[in-house]
Amino acid sequence: MRKRSFTKSVSFVLALVLAAGLTLALAGCDKGEEETGDVNEFSYWMAVSESSEYYLDYNENPVMKYITQNKTFKDQEGNDAKVSFAIQHPPVGKEVDNLNTLISTGSYTDIVDTTYGTGDDLADMYKEGLVLDLTEYVENNMPNYKAFVDAHPEIDFTKNVDGEEKYLDIRSVNDIFDANSLFAGFSYRRDWIVKYGVNPEKLYDPMSGEPAKDNPNAGKPFSGYFSLDKDGNEVKHETLQENTDGESWVDDVVFPSGNYHPIYISDWEWMFEIFQKAINEQAIEDGYVLSLYYPGYIANGDLITSFGGGGSHFYLHEDGTMHFGAAEEHFKVYMQAMNSWWNNGWIDQRFSERSNDVFYRIDETSFRSGKVGLWVGASNNLDARLYNPEAPLTEGIVVFGAAQPINDIYGSAEQQLKIPYTMYSPISLAGGGLMITDKAKDKDLTLLTSFIDYMYSDEGAMLKTVGLNAEQAEVAQDPFYEKYGLNDGAYTTEERDGQTYYKFVPELMQDVGLQGAATGNRMVGRKANEFLDLQFGIAHKESRENWLKYPGTGFAGYVNTRDKLDPEAAQDFNKIGTRLDAEYMAIAVPQFIKGEKNFAEDWETFKADLAKRNYQKPLDQMNAILAAE
Numbered sequence: 001m002r003k004r005s006f007t008k009s010v011s012f013v014l015a016l017v018l019a020a021g022l023t024l025a026l027a028g029c030d031k032g033e034e035e036t037g038d039v040n041e042f043s044y045w046m047a048v049s050e051s052s053e054y055y056l057d058y059n060e061n062p063v064m065k066y067i068t069q070n071k072t073f074k075d076q077e078g079n080d081a082k083v084s085f086a087i088q089h090p091p092v093g094k095e096v097d098n099l100n101t102l103i104s105t106g107s108y109t110d111i112v113d114t115t116y117g118t119g120d121d122l123a124d125m126y127k128e129g130l131v132l133d134l135t136e137y138v139e140n141n142m143p144n145y146k147a148f149v150d151a152h153p154e155i156d157f158t159k160n161v162d163g164e165e166k167y168l169d170i171r172s173v174n175d176i177f178d179a180n181s182l183f184a185g186f187s188y189r190r191d192w193i194v195k196y197g198v199n200p201e202k203l204y205d206p207m208s209g210e211p212a213k214d215n216p217n218a219g220k221p222f223s224g225y226f227s228l229d230k231d232g233n234e235v236k237h238e239t240l241q242e243n244t245d246g247e248s249w250v251d252d253v254v255f256p257s258g259n260y261h262p263i264y265i266s267d268w269e270w271m272f273e274i275f276q277k278a279i280n281e282q283a284i285e286d287g288y289v290l291s292l293y294y295p296g297y298i299a300n301g302d303l304i305t306s307f308g309g310g311g312s313h314f315y316l317h318e319d320g321t322m323h324f325g326a327a328e329e330h331f332k333v334y335m336q337a338m339n340s341w342w343n344n345g346w347i348d349q350r351f352s353e354r355s356n357d358v359f360y361r362i363d364e365t366s367f368r369s370g371k372v373g374l375w376v377g378a379s380n381n382l383d384a385r386l387y388n389p390e391a392p393l394t395e396g397i398v399v400f401g402a403a404q405p406i407n408d409i410y411g412s413a414e415q416q417l418k419i420p421y422t423m424y425s426p427i428s429l430a431g432g433g434l435m436i437t438d439k440a441k442d443k444d445l446t447l448l449t450s451f452i453d454y455m456y457s458d459e460g461a462m463l464k465t466v467g468l469n470a471e472q473a474e475v476a477q478d479p480f481y482e483k484y485g486l487n488d489g490a491y492t493t494e495e496r497d498g499q500t501y502y503k504f505v506p507e508l509m510q511d512v513g514l515q516g517a518a519t520g521n522r523m524v525g526r527k528a529n530e531f532l533d534l535q536f537g538i539a540h541k542e543s544r545e546n547w548l549k550y551p552g553t554g555f556a557g558y559v560n561t562r563d564k565l566d567p568e569a570a571q572d573f574n575k576i577g578t579r580l581d582a583e584y585m586a587i588a589v590p591q592f593i594k595g596e597k598n599f600a601e602d603w604e605t606f607k608a609d610l611a612k613r614n615y616q617k618p619l620d621q622m623n624a625i626l627a628a629e
Contacts, residue, residue, distance in 0.1 A: 040075070040444045043109035044085045045102065046522060047095050047116050047432075054517035055480070058087045062478040063463045063520035070475060073450035081444070083451045085111075094356060103130075110440035111448075113524075114169055115432040122168040122435065123159045124570050132436045134167040137449040144456035148173055148526065155430045170452055171433040175461075175530040177548075180379075182425065184360040185547030186302075187377035188262075188271065189278070189370075191398040194224040194251050196281065197274040203258040206266075206408040207417055215254070224251025224398070226384070228537075230506070239396040246384035246510070247537025249398045261400070261546055264408045265306065265337070268374075272346050275373030284393065287371035289346035291362045294355045296338065296589035299581070300555060301325070301422035302376070306407045307334045308415035310422035312585065313577070314619065315554040318421065322556075322622045324615045325422075326585060327607050333411035338593040340410070348372075352590040370394040374402070380512040382543050401543030404550055425552030433524045455525025464520035465528045466491040466502050481518070490518050494533070501533045509535055569621050579613040 049058050058064055064085075072080035088109060090098030095116045102108040108130075125131040135158075138146055149157045152173075158165040174181065199220045204212035226237040228248035237244050253260065255267040262268055272289050279287040297304055301311030309330030310316070310323060317323040325331050341347050348354075354363055360376045367375045368386055370393030382401060387394045404420035434452075436445070454460040462469075467490030473481050481487060485507055494501045508515040516522075536544070588606060591597040597606070 040081060040447050041084045041086055042111055042440060042443060042448055044087045044111040045099065045109040045113055046087050046089055047099070047113040048522055049089045050517040050522070051513055054514070058089070058522060059085060060480070061520065061522070062476065062480045062518060063467060064523065065478060066468060066472060066476045067451075067454070067460075067463065067520075071451075071454070073447055073454065075444050075450075076446040081447050083447055092358075092361070095358070108437055108439065110437060110443065112435050112437060113432070114171075114435055123161045123166075125435075126159070126161060126166070126168050129438055131168050132438060132441060132445075134170065134436060134445075134449065137445060138167045138170075141446055141449045142170075142453035142456070144453050144460075144526075145170065148456060152429060155428060157430065169433055169435040170524060171430040172524050172526070173430045173456075174527045175429075177429070178529060180529060180532075180534055180544065182379075182544065182547045184376060184378045185543075186374060186402040186404070187367075187381050187399050187543075188374040188402055189275065189372075189397065190249070190251065190253070190400040191224070191396050192278040192373060193253050193271055193274050194222045194398075195396070196278040197222055197253070197271070199254060200256040200270065203254070203256065205257045205259070206264060207406070217254075222251055222253050224249060224253070230510070240384045240387050244384075245537065246387075247540040249383065249537075249539045261542070262402050263406060265405045265410070266408050268402075268405050269409070272341070272344070272373065276344075276346065278373070279371075282393065284371050286366070287393075288348045288366075289373040290341060290348065291367065291372050291375035292338070292347050292351040292593075293359045293362055293376075294352050294357065294590075295581070295586035296352065296593045297334070297585075298359050298376070298424075300359075300424040301552070302424060303404065304331060304334045305420040305422040305554070306405050306418075307331075307337065307411060308407065308418040310554045311556065312589075313581070314556045314615075314622065315422045316556065317554065321626060322619055324610075324619050326580075327610050327615070329411070330415050332599065332603055333407075333415045335589060335592045336599060337407070337410045339595060339599075342593050342595065347593070352594075368394075370397055379544065383537070383540050385512065398539075399543075400539065401546045403546040420550045421552065422554030423550075423552045425548065425550075425555060452524060455520070455523055458528070461526040461528035462502075464523055464525045465532060466504065467508075467519040484514060484518065486518060499531060501531050503533045503535060569618065573618045576614055576618055580610065580615060584609060584613060 046058055049055075050061070055061065059068075068082060068084050072082055075081040086109075099108075099112070099116060102112075122131055126133060138149075149155075157167065157171060159168045160166075161168075199215050199217040199222070201215060201218045202212045203215050204210075224238070226240065226244045226246070226248050227234060227250050228245040229235050229243045230245050231243070232245075235244065240246055255262050256270050257263050257267050259267070262271060275289040279289070297312045299311055299313045301315060304311055304325065307330040309328050310325045312326045312331060313324065314322050315325055338347065348363065348366075351362075357363060360378055362375060363372070366372050367377065367381070368388070369391045370386070377399070382399050384398055386397050386399060404423055406419065407416050410416070436448070440448070455464060463472075468476060468478070468481065468486075469491065470489035473487060473489045481490075486505065489505070490508055491502050491504050494503060503509075504515060508518055588597065588609070592599065592602070592606075
């Protein structure tokens with residue numbers, strides 16, 4: 001077997017779709033007085049687990065335990081049997097490297113989580129015998145998964161192998177998109193703006209067509225406070241107290257554009273100056289304003305798209321064709337902006353050294369310690385969730401989510417005042433899931449796929465989405481639920497207008513980390529979020545809505561052209577991707593940002609070096625596929 005490569009940014013662009021999912025119902029049989037069937041164990045590489053403070057092995061997840069201990073599924077003989085898993089987790093931040101090692105050494109598992117991509121095209125992997133064809137099982141053994149597939153013909157769930165469509169993986173899905181659909185985005189310290197900022201002199205929205213106007217509150221300090229306690233009573237707490245609702249923050253911040261939230265690059269630079277003041281006045285020697293991913297860019301297109309185009313790699317342009325972003329003028333302007341920010345001292349001086357960090361966990365120790373102004377963070381960073389009594393710099397911390405900014409400063413009219421459209425954003429209801437490898441070819445795949453299909457049933461979807469109800473918790477008697485006071489279940493129900501809504505109990509609403517650990521969040525399946533009432537506070541809801549403010553229609557992860565490349569072209573694609581990204585761009589781009597390369601002298605050479613690595617070949621192939629559709 002030839003060695004496979006899983007370069008970080010390429011796999012992010014093409015497969016980082018962290019949609020957790022579940023769908024309808026092949027309900028397993030409840031545990032009776034007598035246990036039936038034999039346990040059939042499958043090894044399972046699961047890319048992400050929950051925090052080790054909850055459990056080290058996902059087999060200890062209460063939903064996984066409940067299903068494997070209390071449910072049976074039909075095996076290949078037609079008998080009721082249980083299923084179990086030997087789960088492996090990669091080191092945090094080294095998921096791609098770990099997966100690459102497992103594949104290249106042949107030590108991969110029966111089941112492989114595809115959250116972080118598979119590097120090569122699945123059709124190619126199938127032809128090499130590494131991935132199993134699941135078509136027969138989906139058609140005959142997975143009615144719930146198939147029901148979702150049939151209901152969404154706009155989503156490509158199969159791979160083309162020599163003209164024949166085959167199911168080579170099983171994808172997690174979501175019922176709907178809502179404010180909870182995106183797990184991460186730009187996050188910033190709102191409390192620093194309140195404490196260290198003052199009202200801007202002028203208010204000017206560059207896209208309004210109106211002239212700048214004087215701010216009647218110019219120079220006036222901002223004020224902010226938590227407005228509710230956990231019982232819903234009005235309070236006025238400037239810092240988080242024991243009974244404070246951490247999502248109830250309100251303030252009177254106004255950005256230079258006149259908006260409550262940052263909209264433009266000029267808004268960002270205004271708050272960067274405030275962040276720098278906060279760092280200086282608190283004497284945070286190892287703090288910094290802005291966290292930047294180690295290659296100098298996020299290949300999905302985040303922030304790059306602010307400058308009038310798409311991501312640094314392949315993206316779907318507004319003209320309907322695929323483009324290669326790094327060779328275009330907007331990427332040059334992006335780097336020039338980052339160089340300006342670097343010269344201002346705003347960017348983490350060690351950003352290019354943090355090569356083990358995932359793009360939404362960049363230098364997690366620093367931002368969790370309260371030392372960073374703006375970073376890409378997960379939803380569990382928002383509001384007051386980063387407050388830690390053992391980290392003094394998090395005293396009073398309030399984190400808001402920001403939308404992709406619109407560039408109103410750098411470059412020419414071609415790069416200015418353009419609505420961002422290429423960034424990681426869930427525009428597909430289907431995301432990463434799992435593939436079954438040849439290691440499992442002699443095992444009971446009927447049993448395994450019956451279990452998987454259960455996670456797309458109504459009952460399985462609820463377990464994945466909201467955890468155990470009171471009756472299931474009584475059956476499970478799970479120590480985890482007992483430890484965290486969830487003996488009556490993880491959620492309650494409420495009838496409104498003839499519809500049942502599901503609400504997490506307060507313990508889980510107040511702690512999203514615990515919420516994930518108490519549900520089947522990491523399991524493949526369907527996420528039943530259509531009638532989930534997440535009870536978000538206004539600030540939290542607005543932060544999530546900011547992350548979804550602009551649809552990422554150009555994000556290459558949702559363009560099917562790459563999956564339709566023939567095996568030889570797919571191999572070329574991966575080789576070219578490695579040469580472009582890991583071997584060149586991740587080295588050259590930081591040099592531009594740090595001023596080690598000169599834009600006037602080195603930009604044309606940079607483009608020529610990209611062209612030498614032949615990005616045009618897969619670009620032409622993908623555009624030929626688009627033209628034929």
